[in-house]
Amino acid sequence: MINPYFQGGSSIGRSSEQLMVESIIIECLQIYGHDLLYIPRQSFNPDLILNEDPLNNFKFAYPIEMYLASVEGFQGEGSLLSKFGLEIRDTATFVVSRRRWDEVVAQDGNVELTTRPAEGSIIYFPQTQAFFEIRRVISKNPFFQVGKLYVYTLECELYQYSSEQFDTGVTEVDEFTKNASLDEIMLGDGETPHTDPQSSNETFVDESDIIDFSKSNPFGAPRH
Numbered sequence: 001m002i003n004p005y006f007q008g009g010s011s012i013g014r015s016s017e018q019l020m021v022e023s024i025i026i027e028c029l030q031i032y033g034h035d036l037l038y039i040p041r042q043s044f045n046p047d048l049i050l051n052e053d054p055l056n057n058f059k060f061a062y063p064i065e066m067y068l069a070s071v072e073g074f075q076g077e078g079s080l081l082s083k084f085g086l087e088i089r090d091t092a093t094f095v096v097s098r099r100r101w102d103e104v105v106a107q108d109g110n111v112e113l114t115t116r117p118a119e120g121s122i123i124y125f126p127q128t129q130a131f132f133e134i135r136r137v138i139s140k141n142p143f144f145q146v147g148k149l150y151v152y153t154l155e156c157e158l159y160q161y162s163s164e165q166f167d168t169g170v171t172e173v174d175e176f177t178k179n180a181s182l183d184e185i186m187l188g189d190g191e192t193p194h195t196d197p198q199s200s201n202e203t204f205v206d207e208s209d210i211i212d213f214s215k216s217n218p219f220g221a222p223r224h
Helices: 012-033 099-104 170-178 184-186 201-207
Strands: 034-039 061-066 075-083 087-099 122-125 130-138 151-158
Touching: 012 061, 012 087, 012 099, 061 099, 087 099, 087 122, 087 130, 099 151
Parallel strands: none
Antiparallel strands: 034 061, 034 122, 061 087, 075 087, 087 151, 122 130, 130 151
Protein backbone atom coordinates (compact mmCIF):
# COMPACT_ATOMS: atom_id res chain seq x y z
CA MET A 1 0.00 0.00 0.00
CA ILE A 2 1.25 3.48 -0.86
CA ASN A 3 2.06 5.95 1.90
CA PRO A 4 -1.23 7.74 2.70
CA TYR A 5 0.57 10.83 4.00
CA PHE A 6 2.03 11.52 0.56
CA GLN A 7 -0.29 9.97 -2.04
CA GLY A 8 -3.47 8.75 -0.40
CA GLY A 9 -6.64 10.82 -0.65
CA SER A 10 -6.64 14.62 -0.58
CA SER A 11 -6.04 15.31 3.09
CA ILE A 12 -4.20 18.30 4.52
CA GLY A 13 -1.32 16.02 5.38
CA ARG A 14 -0.85 15.05 1.75
CA SER A 15 -0.66 18.63 0.45
CA SER A 16 1.72 19.72 3.19
CA GLU A 17 4.08 16.79 2.51
CA GLN A 18 4.00 17.52 -1.23
CA LEU A 19 4.84 21.15 -0.51
CA MET A 20 7.80 20.00 1.56
CA VAL A 21 9.06 17.77 -1.27
CA GLU A 22 8.63 20.61 -3.78
CA SER A 23 10.54 23.03 -1.54
CA ILE A 24 13.41 20.53 -1.27
CA ILE A 25 13.51 20.17 -5.08
CA ILE A 26 13.64 23.95 -5.51
CA GLU A 27 16.43 24.22 -2.95
CA CYS A 28 18.42 21.52 -4.75
CA LEU A 29 17.99 23.32 -8.09
CA GLN A 30 19.23 26.54 -6.48
CA ILE A 31 22.24 24.78 -4.94
CA TYR A 32 23.37 22.74 -7.95
CA GLY A 33 21.90 24.83 -10.78
CA HIS A 34 22.81 28.05 -12.58
CA ASP A 35 21.21 31.47 -12.90
CA LEU A 36 20.02 31.55 -16.52
CA LEU A 37 17.81 33.84 -18.60
CA TYR A 38 14.57 32.64 -20.17
CA ILE A 39 13.98 34.77 -23.29
CA PRO A 40 10.53 34.12 -24.81
CA ARG A 41 10.12 34.26 -28.57
CA GLN A 42 7.40 36.63 -29.77
CA SER A 43 5.68 36.17 -33.13
CA PHE A 44 3.86 38.92 -35.01
CA ASN A 45 3.01 37.51 -38.43
CA PRO A 46 3.37 33.70 -38.42
CA ASP A 47 3.23 31.80 -41.70
CA LEU A 48 0.86 28.93 -40.96
CA ILE A 49 2.06 26.99 -44.02
CA LEU A 50 5.82 27.20 -43.44
CA ASN A 51 5.37 27.38 -39.66
CA GLU A 52 7.75 30.32 -39.26
CA ASP A 53 7.68 34.04 -38.67
CA PRO A 54 10.28 36.37 -40.24
CA LEU A 55 9.38 39.04 -37.69
CA ASN A 56 10.30 36.99 -34.59
CA ASN A 57 11.93 39.04 -31.87
CA PHE A 58 12.91 38.81 -28.24
CA LYS A 59 12.00 41.70 -25.92
CA PHE A 60 11.96 40.19 -22.44
CA ALA A 61 14.39 38.20 -20.31
CA TYR A 62 13.51 36.48 -17.05
CA PRO A 63 16.30 35.42 -14.65
CA ILE A 64 15.55 32.00 -13.19
CA GLU A 65 17.62 29.15 -11.80
CA MET A 66 17.85 25.92 -13.82
CA TYR A 67 19.76 22.69 -13.42
CA LEU A 68 21.97 21.40 -16.23
CA ALA A 69 21.05 17.70 -16.36
CA SER A 70 24.45 16.60 -17.71
CA VAL A 71 27.04 17.41 -15.06
CA GLU A 72 29.83 16.74 -17.58
CA GLY A 73 28.83 19.75 -19.67
CA PHE A 74 26.99 20.17 -22.94
CA GLN A 75 25.88 17.14 -24.94
CA GLY A 76 25.46 16.55 -28.67
CA GLU A 77 28.12 16.13 -31.35
CA GLY A 78 30.13 19.18 -30.30
CA SER A 79 32.30 20.97 -32.88
CA LEU A 80 32.90 19.37 -36.25
CA LEU A 81 34.15 20.40 -39.65
CA SER A 82 31.72 19.63 -42.48
CA LYS A 83 31.48 20.62 -46.14
CA PHE A 84 29.55 23.67 -44.96
CA GLY A 85 32.35 24.77 -42.65
CA LEU A 86 32.61 24.70 -38.85
CA GLU A 87 29.40 23.49 -37.20
CA ILE A 88 28.65 23.58 -33.48
CA ARG A 89 26.09 20.95 -32.51
CA ASP A 90 25.96 21.27 -28.75
CA THR A 91 22.77 20.30 -26.97
CA ALA A 92 21.70 20.71 -23.36
CA THR A 93 18.92 19.56 -21.06
CA PHE A 94 17.75 21.96 -18.36
CA VAL A 95 15.40 21.33 -15.43
CA VAL A 96 13.30 24.14 -13.98
CA SER A 97 10.84 24.13 -11.09
CA ARG A 98 7.16 24.52 -11.99
CA ARG A 99 6.50 26.65 -8.93
CA ARG A 100 9.44 28.94 -9.64
CA TRP A 101 8.28 29.17 -13.25
CA ASP A 102 4.85 30.36 -12.09
CA GLU A 103 6.40 32.89 -9.71
CA VAL A 104 8.95 34.38 -12.11
CA VAL A 105 7.54 34.03 -15.64
CA ALA A 106 3.90 32.96 -15.80
CA GLN A 107 2.63 36.01 -13.91
CA ASP A 108 3.94 38.38 -16.58
CA GLY A 109 1.36 39.34 -19.20
CA ASN A 110 4.11 39.77 -21.82
CA VAL A 111 4.54 36.00 -22.18
CA GLU A 112 2.35 34.46 -24.87
CA LEU A 113 2.40 30.94 -23.42
CA THR A 114 1.94 31.24 -19.65
CA THR A 115 1.21 27.61 -18.80
CA ARG A 116 4.74 26.31 -19.43
CA PRO A 117 8.03 27.14 -21.21
CA ALA A 118 7.55 27.47 -24.97
CA GLU A 119 9.36 25.70 -27.77
CA GLY A 120 11.34 28.21 -29.81
CA SER A 121 12.18 30.38 -26.83
CA ILE A 122 15.80 30.97 -25.82
CA ILE A 123 17.80 29.97 -22.76
CA TYR A 124 20.89 32.13 -22.24
CA PHE A 125 23.77 30.57 -20.30
CA PRO A 126 25.88 33.51 -19.00
CA GLN A 127 28.83 31.37 -17.87
CA THR A 128 29.64 30.38 -21.46
CA GLN A 129 27.71 33.13 -23.29
CA ALA A 130 25.76 30.39 -25.08
CA PHE A 131 22.24 30.72 -26.48
CA PHE A 132 20.10 27.57 -26.54
CA GLU A 133 16.76 27.18 -28.30
CA ILE A 134 14.11 25.06 -26.60
CA ARG A 135 13.18 22.21 -28.94
CA ARG A 136 11.06 20.08 -26.64
CA VAL A 137 9.36 20.56 -23.27
CA ILE A 138 8.81 17.44 -21.17
CA SER A 139 6.17 18.14 -18.57
CA LYS A 140 5.69 14.70 -16.97
CA ASN A 141 9.17 13.52 -16.11
CA PRO A 142 9.54 12.47 -13.31
CA PHE A 143 6.03 11.10 -13.54
CA PHE A 144 3.85 12.10 -10.56
CA GLN A 145 6.35 11.42 -7.81
CA VAL A 146 4.48 11.54 -4.49
CA GLY A 147 1.38 12.33 -6.51
CA LYS A 148 2.45 15.59 -8.15
CA LEU A 149 4.49 17.08 -11.01
CA TYR A 150 7.26 19.39 -9.84
CA VAL A 151 9.52 20.29 -12.77
CA TYR A 152 9.76 20.94 -16.51
CA THR A 153 12.56 19.30 -18.47
CA LEU A 154 13.76 21.41 -21.41
CA GLU A 155 15.61 19.71 -24.26
CA CYS A 156 17.58 22.38 -26.11
CA GLU A 157 20.07 22.77 -28.92
CA LEU A 158 22.50 25.56 -29.68
CA TYR A 159 20.61 28.50 -31.16
CA GLN A 160 21.31 29.39 -34.79
CA TYR A 161 21.10 33.15 -34.98
CA SER A 162 19.31 34.54 -38.03
CA SER A 163 19.21 38.32 -37.55
CA GLU A 164 16.32 38.26 -35.08
CA GLN A 165 15.89 41.39 -32.99
CA PHE A 166 16.98 41.26 -29.34
CA ASP A 167 15.84 44.17 -27.18
CA THR A 168 15.55 42.58 -23.76
CA GLY A 169 17.05 45.38 -21.71
CA VAL A 170 19.90 43.07 -20.65
CA THR A 171 23.04 44.72 -22.01
CA GLU A 172 25.05 41.50 -22.15
CA VAL A 173 22.43 39.84 -24.37
CA ASP A 174 21.50 42.78 -26.57
CA GLU A 175 25.07 43.89 -27.30
CA PHE A 176 26.23 40.35 -28.04
CA THR A 177 23.56 39.82 -30.67
CA LYS A 178 23.28 43.35 -32.05
CA ASN A 179 25.85 43.06 -34.81
CA ALA A 180 26.92 39.46 -34.40
CA SER A 181 27.30 37.08 -37.28
CA LEU A 182 26.04 33.49 -37.34
CA ASP A 183 29.46 32.07 -36.42
CA GLU A 184 29.92 34.39 -33.44
CA ILE A 185 26.59 33.37 -31.96
CA MET A 186 27.14 29.66 -32.51
CA LEU A 187 30.55 29.54 -30.82
CA GLY A 188 28.87 30.30 -27.53
CA ASP A 189 32.12 30.66 -25.57
CA GLY A 190 33.02 34.28 -26.15
CA GLU A 191 35.55 33.43 -28.88
CA THR A 192 35.61 35.21 -32.22
CA PRO A 193 36.22 33.07 -35.35
CA HIS A 194 39.64 33.52 -36.92
CA THR A 195 39.88 35.02 -40.38
CA ASP A 196 41.24 32.70 -43.05
CA PRO A 197 44.46 34.31 -44.39
CA GLN A 198 43.88 32.61 -47.76
CA SER A 199 40.45 34.15 -48.23
CA SER A 200 39.77 36.98 -50.69
CA ASN A 201 37.00 38.73 -48.79
CA GLU A 202 38.68 42.14 -48.73
CA THR A 203 39.42 41.92 -52.46
CA PHE A 204 35.77 41.22 -53.24
CA VAL A 205 34.65 44.11 -51.06
CA ASP A 206 37.16 46.55 -52.55
CA GLU A 207 36.47 45.65 -56.16
CA SER A 208 32.69 45.34 -55.93
CA ASP A 209 30.69 48.47 -56.71
CA ILE A 210 27.34 46.73 -56.64
CA ILE A 211 27.04 44.48 -53.62
CA ASP A 212 27.71 45.26 -49.96
CA PHE A 213 29.27 42.18 -48.35
CA SER A 214 29.04 43.38 -44.74
CA LYS A 215 28.74 40.63 -42.11
CA SER A 216 25.38 41.96 -40.92
CA ASN A 217 24.04 41.34 -44.44
CA PRO A 218 26.02 38.44 -45.95
CA PHE A 219 23.80 38.25 -49.03
CA GLY A 220 24.47 41.87 -49.81
CA ALA A 221 22.35 44.81 -50.83
CA PRO A 222 22.64 47.23 -53.76
CA ARG A 223 24.87 50.20 -53.04
CA HIS A 224 23.51 53.66 -53.70
